[in-house]
Amino acid sequence: MLFFILKRVAQSLIVMIAVALISFIVFRYVGDPVAGMLGQDASIEDSAALRDRLGLNEPVLAQFARFVGNTLHGNFGISYRLQEPVLPLILSRLPATLELAMLSVTIALVGGLVMGILTALRPRSPVSMTIMTLSLIGVSLPTFLIGIGLIQLFAVKLHWLPSFGRGEVVDLGWWTTGLLTSSGLKSLVLPALTLALFQLTLIMRLVRSEMLEVLRQDYIRFARARGLSERTINFRHALKNTLVPVITITGLQLGSIIAFAIITETVFQWPGVGSLFVQAVQFVDVPIMSAYMLFIALVFVVINLIVDALYYLVDPRLHAGSLKNAG
């Protein structure tokens, strides 16, 4: 187990270094950082001084080493546009994104699992047929269209829910939450649904096809022949085997929910990391862009690590030394 985890951590580190390199290249070579920081009116002496102060005249490798060192100390530079350090900026936006992502993932997972199992166990019932047909919409409609549609219906026509923003938030010092006020909760509903819908249908279809596959296996037939009850067979034997591949895909999806909340955040003007990134792109705010890239890479790497560990816990065939006592 330990060896397995260590190996995965080592692999993750390599990935992070590669991303850091790309991020560094973006930071250093997309546009001239000096021109970006001083504006076009700066004198040549001023820009030379800044160049010197920022160490831009040193060899590239030394610059990269310092970039990595700074990154490890949480120093991602200063936003060109806002003239503030990048890290606190991202951290202040993070709670909004994480709350949105977590709620979406919960909706997608619970809904996807329940409906996936239902449609697998009763493939011919009218309910399953309806769900399968509707799921086509979830898979095929682009996120922004779903978002706009939901706004049109629930905010504009019915006036049930707000169409943008986070509502009132409670500041807990290190975290701002919208979960404690009713306006915050209301604001969360539409964006969370929008973000979850695609993942939900994807997970549902995956669970359904995996479960149908598992139900055809010999060990399920043998479990029936052993006289086990349908409930034991479906929810103990079939479900656990279904989960093995589902965990992998779901993990990756979770990463992309956090990473690609951009569109949803834009549609709903959600004050999260995604909208910060979109603004940064508009103003060529390179430090934020490269920090965002590192952040997303970190999210994916950490989730992958967790998925691998989970996989290991669920599937005993991966356990070390298992071949030894084969008899």
Add this chain to the structure above:
Amino acid sequence: MTHPVLSVRNLVVDFPDRRQTFRALDGVSFDIAAGEIVGVVGESGAGKSMTGAAIIQLIQSPGRIVSGEILLNGVPITGLPQAEVAALRGKRIGLITQDPLTSLNPLFTIGQQMIETIRRHLPLSESQARTRAIDLLSEAGISDAEDRLGAYPHQFSGGMRQRVVIALAIAAEPELIVADEPTSALDVSVQAQIIGVLKALCERRGTAVMMITHDMGVVAETADRVVVMNKGRIVETGKVADIIRRPSESYTRGLIAAIPSVADARDRKPVAAGVAPLVEVQGLCRDFRLPARTLRQRFAAPVLRAVADVTFEIPRGTTFGLVGESGSGKSTCARMIAGLLPPSSGEVLMEGARISGRKGMSGDQRRRVQMIFQDPYASLNPRWRIRDIVAEPLHGPNRRAGRRDLEEQVAELLRKVRMEPDAMFKFPHQFSGGQRQRIAIARALSSEPEFIICDEPTSALDVSVQAQVLDLMASLQEELGLTYLLISHDLAVVRRMSDFIGVMQRGRLVEKGDTDQVFDAPQDPYTRMLLDSILDISKVA
């Protein structure tokens, strides 16, 4: 009056399709008395597994019982509501499935699966069920049963898993056991042990057994009576010895005649002395690195020697049979000789020229060596027409031929393997297993090879089809002067086809020599053990 444990009366099972209804079982009737073992034999598609599935009422959708009755101790069990049928399974009818590798849930321990089954049927506490599980497993021949409860199925070998499956099937002391090909996926030596365990357990409990198998040898060894099935009907029923010695129906006679036996001495011409060897295998070794599982193994990876110092030669125009159980290294050997895998050391020579090693074979050498694979369903590209499959080796660099010319050559090849030339315009799925294997042979012949490596060429086929394919191979050898390397786990097939044989065990060639000599007077203890454990129809008293 006492009822038989199982009575099947005029059972009819249909598989409705969109266009037509396929009748899988057509008026099947037989009885099994308490403590009796009845063998149900037949070729694939005969309906023998379907009969078993109908009895335990697990017919795959859309199949259904149309008419007829199944009585368990005189009480009809057909047409019962689902819940009552489910209560019969495991409790009164046990099932032993064919493939022990797939019939246990890989994510649960043996103990969990044993205990849940026992507690489902018997009013026992968790710890009582545990004790019973240990007793059952020990009875099925698993040593240290208590320690093995926490093990997962993948930690057991095939034979051990089948013992677990048997223990599961008898957990609730059912009156009837349906054993569907219980040993077909196992090695010969393990097969004999499993049959022994099953027989002993059922005898002790007086359990009736329905033994479904395609293997007459298994029936000969175990059953009291035998039911012969063909195309959904019962052909003949009788005592095992009667059926094997004096089959009354022509179908049964054909079936029995097609079964090769290890006792049949080969009716081949003796090999002329002093024929130069075509292929020489010298000190062949192959190591595989096992995946590292700990940090220490990372630096000194454990090595598995799959083939160790194998040396033999094959005279031109003869057949060398290589036998051994699974994992003995015979297929690895074949792949090295075919040039598909470089040997770790040692070499393979063809007419004195080296054909193994990094550089591999030259184009011309490659043409002279061909291979026929085990699974005729997997070894032909399903999206290609037969013409293209057979003609592929004809497209060599210096063998450019026009389309007309090519089709003539393919037609000629198909005639050689006794098939109609029209077949070239069809796709593989339109052919049966035996026909596909003929196509595979035609493909192998298309480059006019001298040496053909046959890796289990008939083990996926029914006995009667197997006999035809073997006959074809023998006559092609005669016509074209081919040299064969025949790899098989089936000793009877090897005895029938080979001039010389080699016996492999754990990567080593433990015995080699003239086929009849090795079979009649085996020198190595392993060979003797192998020959003793064969379930063969010649052993019927």
